[in-house]
Amino acid sequence: MKLRKLTALFMTAAMALSLAACGAAPAATGTADAAPAAEAEAPASDDGGAAPAGSFSVDAITVNIWDNNQLAGLQEIADEWTATSGVKVNIDVIDWNNYWTLLEAGASGGEMPDVFWMHSNTAQMYMENDLILNLDDFIANDPNMDLGNYYEGIVELYNSDGHQYAIPKDHDTIALLYNQAIFDKYGVDTPTDDWTWEDVYEAAKAITEAGKADGVYGYAINTSNNQDGWYNIVYDYGAQVVTDDHKDTTIDSEEGKAGMEMMRKILTVAAPQDIVAETGTDSLFQSNLVGMITQGSWMINSFYTAESHDDYKWAMLPYADVNGNGSCDAGERWSCYNGLGWAAAADVEDPAACYSLIAHFCSKDMQVKQAELGVTMAGFKGVSEEFSNAFEGMDVSAFDRVEAEGSLYFRPYTRNTTVWEDAIGQTGAFLDAWQNPEDVELMATSCDNAAKIIRDAIANE
């Protein structure tokens, strides 16, 4: 009898406990400023902050990223840290769309991953709400960490009210990707560094007309190819998708409309939007059905490992000869650049361990290694060459050259970028123009609509 009672009591207690555990995740936010200085002074070793084994209070750190292409390389770098720190690093890949849904749910419920990537689209919102660990004290106490070594735009992006919340992981630029075999087959000259967008149009036209029977198109771009696509044309023609103060846009200006008019012209000889939406520009290109696309440096690996990678060549992004003098002058060739940041959740169990891992990822040696492994271009300045050499047999120096010969602008962002970023690519904005590229007026109207969407979104932030 007594035993039965005891068992019943035990079981009820167990049930109550398990229920309590579900709701027990404390919303420990707002404590970022109070990062204990004592912990921050964890002895730093040569490679940038990795402490000797056994000095951390956790056994494992969870890391969330969204790019499967980078997993192997990053795991290798993380394992080196594990070897000195004794803390295991588990990297989970979650695709881009779900990554943000999950991170936001985690932030609201107090269950964020320990260390994760931050992006310009949402960084401001996370920093303002103190959901990411304030790294100020750790950086100040780490003799190996000098933020001056990293790309300024990225450092600044992850800085809010003078506090640093993330350290640059990488940076990326854009280049033109073309399929040599398609150009050869239809007898069209291949892209060079001197090409303007007009040249792209002419080549795309020639390929699309000659390739009709084979279902081959000269060019492919969707409205969602913004950072790696039409944004760059807008900047080439002298407009800005988001102005420098992040409070306005000039996409509906004369210059912006001139840029999008160029885009429209190319669209008339590009793959139709419905095909691009169903199959995707990358899949079309890798099926050898498209002559040219523009792509970001973070995607190189996917093309490097593709079946017909021998035919794939990179050229510098074309420019817009706005002043008509026949050569590329300052401010006529723009490439978008962006950089991810390594950040940690504000409520992690062991902030020192998380910082140590972040510092390891961002240390010069590991940034070089990241470039050598071909994971991405470094966030650390001056190691671009290693990246250019990472892909044996494929010349990817175009991504580096555009930095030296062209101008870079940071990926347009506002406080809540996603609200307008998707909307301007959908019905009611540029998707209309993409559907009917022959209609000149429609593209101009789309520019006006897009500008209104961006301004309304900023007003609501």
Added chain:
Amino acid sequence: MKKKKSPAQKKEALWGLAFVAPTMIGLTVLNFYPVFSTIWQSLCKTGDFGKGNTFIGLKNFQKLFADAEVWQSLWNTIKYAIIEVPFSIAIALMLAVFLNRKMRGRSIYRTIFFIPMVCAPAAVAMVWRWLYNQQFGLINNLFHVSVAWISDPKIAWISIGVIGVWSIIGYNMVLFLAGLQEIPRDFYEAAQIDGATGLQQFWNITVPLLSPTTFFIVQTRVIGALTVFDLMFMVMDKMNVALPKVQSIVYLFYQYSFTNGNKGMGAAVVMILVVFIMIVTILLQQVEKRFVYHN
């Protein structure tokens, strides 16, 4: 007059409470709290990460009612239900009747038809996405046509509906099979002696006696169809031109709540859906009184 409880009764009542507590706590935490929280959020301009909500009354609803996209999405959802519910029920009923006879390979057929139900909805959607693909899709290549199954606004909603029907047939069929086995064989024997044909038996015995099962399926499927989300989300690209004509009301909710981070508007969208489902359910209950034959 109050009766005083004996210690044993008290103890029993206490234990009773202890044992229903897990369920009650679970319901409160997982169902009741979210329901009221959603109602509250629909009346708020919500802050980031669930902090700093400010009460704004019915402004979210005002904005939604003035937005053509909301009505379009509601209409899209209804159109989807109009395809999914009748077709999945009619086909499943036919299959169930055929598979209720003694025949070779009966269990194999039953299994085959039930398999879509076992597959992960996301996997199902991905397979169909490639079947429908305009350039490389099996359907277009098999019939040598070039139809934009999921990009043409005129037919995309039907294409999505077809996936819905295909996925749910097996489940409906199993329910019908259970219902069929409840019908006593005597009715059919008597009808046969009186010279009724198979079709007459079907309409005069099977259909009326199966009506409670049919009603149950109609009701659950209507609610299921009105809350559809995964098919549109997985099959159609965000930049698909047909999306505005296909996206369901839950898709819109997802868009507001999770993509745009506007929980208040998302909650308001869901409240509209809840009220709509309530109205439909009340109508269905009226229909039940009139058409369902209870043994």
